[in-house]
Amino acid sequence: MIWNPIKECMPEEEKRALQGKRLHKVVDYVYHNVPFYRKKMQEMDLEPGDIQTIDDIVKLPFTTKQDLRDNYPFGLQAAPQSEIIRIHASTGTTGNPTIVGYTRKDIDVWSECMSRCLTAYGVHRNDIFSVAYGYGLFTGGLGVHYGVENLGATVVPASTGGTQKHAKLLKDLGITGIACTPSYALHLAEVIESMGIKKEELKLRVGAFGAEPWTENMRQEIQERLGLKGYNIYGLSEIMGPCVSYECECQNGSHINEDHFYPEIIDPATLQPLERGKDGELVFTTLTKTGMPVLRYRTRDLCSLLPGDCPCGRTFVRMSSIKGRSDDMLIIRGINVFPSQVESVLLEIPECAPYYRLIVDRVNNLDTLTVQVEARQDYLSQGFDTLSPLTQLEKKVAAQLKNVLSIAAIVQIKMPGSLERFEGKAKIVTDNRKLK
Amino acid sequence: MIQQLSVFMENRAGTLSAVLDVLKQAGIQLHALSIADTADYGICRMICDTPEKARQALLEHGVPAALSDVCAVELANTPGALADMVSLFTKAGLSIAYLYTFLLKDKPIMVFRTDDAAKAKGILESGGLCCFKW
Numbered sequence A: 001m002i003w004n005p006i007k008e009c010m011p012e013e014e015k016r017a018l019q020g021k022r023l024h025k026v027v028d029y030v031y032h033n034v035p036f037y038r039k040k041m042q043e044m045d046l047e048p049g050d051i052q053t054i055d056d057i058v059k060l061p062f063t064t065k066q067d068l069r070d071n072y073p074f075g076l077q078a079a080p081q082s083e084i085i086r087i088h089a090s091t092g093t094t095g096n097p098t099i100v101g102y103t104r105k106d107i108d109v110w111s112e113c114m115s116r117c118l119t120a121y122g123v124h125r126n127d128i129f130s131v132a133y134g135y136g137l138f139t140g141g142l143g144v145h146y147g148v149e150n151l152g153a154t155v156v157p158a159s160t161g162g163t164q165k166h167a168k169l170l171k172d173l174g175i176t177g178i179a180c181t182p183s184y185a186l187h188l189a190e191v192i193e194s195m196g197i198k199k200e201e202l203k204l205r206v207g208a209f210g211a212e213p214w215t216e217n218m219r220q221e222i223q224e225r226l227g228l229k230g231y232n233i234y235g236l237s238e239i240m241g242p243c244v245s246y247e248c249e250c251q252n253g254s255h256i257n258e259d260h261f262y263p264e265i266i267d268p269a270t271l272q273p274l275e276r277g278k279d280g281e282l283v284f285t286t287l288t289k290t291g292m293p294v295l296r297y298r299t300r301d302l303c304s305l306l307p308g309d310c311p312c313g314r315t316f317v318r319m320s321s322i323k324g325r326s327d328d329m330l331i332i333r334g335i336n337v338f339p340s341q342v343e344s345v346l347l348e349i350p351e352c353a354p355y356y357r358l359i360v361d362r363v364n365n366l367d368t369l370t371v372q373v374e375a376r377q378d379y380l381s382q383g384f385d386t387l388s389p390l391t392q393l394e395k396k397v398a399a400q401l402k403n404v405l406s407i408a409a410i411v412q413i414k415m416p417g418s419l420e421r422f423e424g425k426a427k428i429v430t431d432n433r434k435l436k
Numbered sequence B: 001m002i003q004q005l006s007v008f009m010e011n012r013a014g015t016l017s018a019v020l021d022v023l024k025q026a027g028i029q030l031h032a033l034s035i036a037d038t039a040d041y042g043i044c045r046m047i048c049d050t051p052e053k054a055r056q057a058l059l060e061h062g063v064p065a066a067l068s069d070v071c072a073v074e075l076a077n078t079p080g081a082l083a084d085m086v087s088l089f090t091k092a093g094l095s096i097a098y099l100y101t102f103l104l105k106d107k108p109i110m111v112f113r114t115d116d117a118a119k120a121k122g123i124l125e126s127g128g129l130c131c132f133k134w
Helices: A012-033 A035-043 A054-059 A067-068 A104-120 A139-150 A165-172 A182-196 A216-226 A341-348 A388-405 B015-023 B049-060 B082-094 B117-126
Strands: A084-090 A097-102 A128-131 A154-156 A177-180 A204-208 A229-236 A241-247 A254-256 A263-267 A282-287 A297-303 A329-333 A335-337 A352-363 A367-373 A409-412 A429-431 B002-010 B030-038 B043-046 B067-076 B097-104 B107-114
Touching: A012 A035, A012 A054, A012 A282, A054 A263, A067 A097, A084 A104, A084 A139, A097 A104, A104 A139, A104 A241, A128 A139, A128 A165, A139 A154, A139 A229, A154 B097, A165 A182, A177 A182, A182 A204, A182 A216, A182 A367, A204 A216, A204 A241, A216 A229, A229 A254, A241 A352, A241 B067, A329 A352, A329 A367, A335 A341, A341 A352, A341 A367, A341 A388, A367 A388, A388 A409, B002 B015, B015 B043, B015 B049, B015 B107, B030 B097, B030 B107, B043 B049, B043 B097, B049 B067, B067 B117, B082 B107, B107 B117
Parallel strands: A128 A154, A128 A177, A177 A204, A204 A229, A352 A429, A367 A409
Antiparallel strands: A084 A097, A229 A241, A241 A254, A263 A282, A282 A297, A329 A335, A352 A367, B002 B043, B002 B067, B030 B043, B067 B107, B097 B107
């Protein structure tokens, strides 16, 4: 099924004409409402009138995560505060989260795009659909929630945590669809098995999984253990949240809601656009957003746009799976973590020396982050004769990391000089998750 | 009270050796050594002839080392002497965090730590035992 065939199956020329018209409008809008973009465009000797067709997009300046941080909290907001009805936030590298304000129209567009995703997965109004993304500042929970309501299915706002209760509800309510991170899906499968619930007792049919990288092997395992068909969903809060792209029944790449989010692939080194099929950095321009529109936002996600038509009939371009990052960001349990965040926390703790390592792993299908940090020699030489100062320091570091990262890390205090020293580029992060 | 040298060590091959090599180079005479360990770390507690010199030598080699005052008591070298001593603490409700022993000229010396050194001293004296001094 297709939620909105008029848009999702638009002929190419018509689609490009619509994108060009919308691009002109959003450029004109930010030029007059966001000083940051006006200044950037003036520096490039650009005026809104210079942008008439979608091909003109290459003339526009890029936007980076750093720009969002520099303009914290409301600098890039285009709509007046009275028009903003919701705020979401994602974690930032230096303590400042990225704030995104949404107007009522933005929430409507989000719900529309989310309905397209869910319909492509085969969800319909008779379904009972459980949203097991975290509710709150993270866009996952509320984003999918509004889409399910807009579609007319029954939403169960399970959120994360309380997994046993959730497993019971899956069985007792006959829940047919679920949205969560793929690693949480595997965790849920384990809890269900440990409670002695058989997958035949569940009515699960559809899963929408995203917010972290996953593989075909994980898909097979989730499908096998939960007895459902798993579909990819992609999104990021800077653009909207989950709904930016979605798999159809063909499951060969994810269709991008191109009438609202215009994708480009660029070479992250030269910033030049790359042709269809080439791997590069994914860049999005929001064509219809009014709360906080962004021009050519560099996602840092590496992928390609697939050439050719999709047998499902949708004309929206498909993106490949995400093959990596063009920066050092880690996605751990769906949460963005930058090594520099960890460093900023450790440098503030006087007992810690500036030598540390991050080890990411996947244990029982849940991501784990281990932070090893050396204690300072002068701290350890202060007259202690028991091990309690080490365990106390571990707790202190763990609490401060949790504050900044929003996820729990396992902290290991190391002895002075025990971590390897690097002369060139330090290898701080080890990611042991097997995603290939 | 006597001075005890404490060194934190990671549970890794070679760390004890490195500590002992430093003490050997510095000509330190060890009287007693005890290691307590958890999954990741150990703490090595030592009684030696020149604690401050030992600490300096270790610090110069990048090994975190600390001095602390601990209780030590000389016991009779007879069966049950330790049991009698520990029961004094049990009766007084004072718990012992750690305890180890060494022989000095055939005399057993108990080194131990409680949360309250003054109370420990009183308990020993009430039982007719004396704190050991060099």
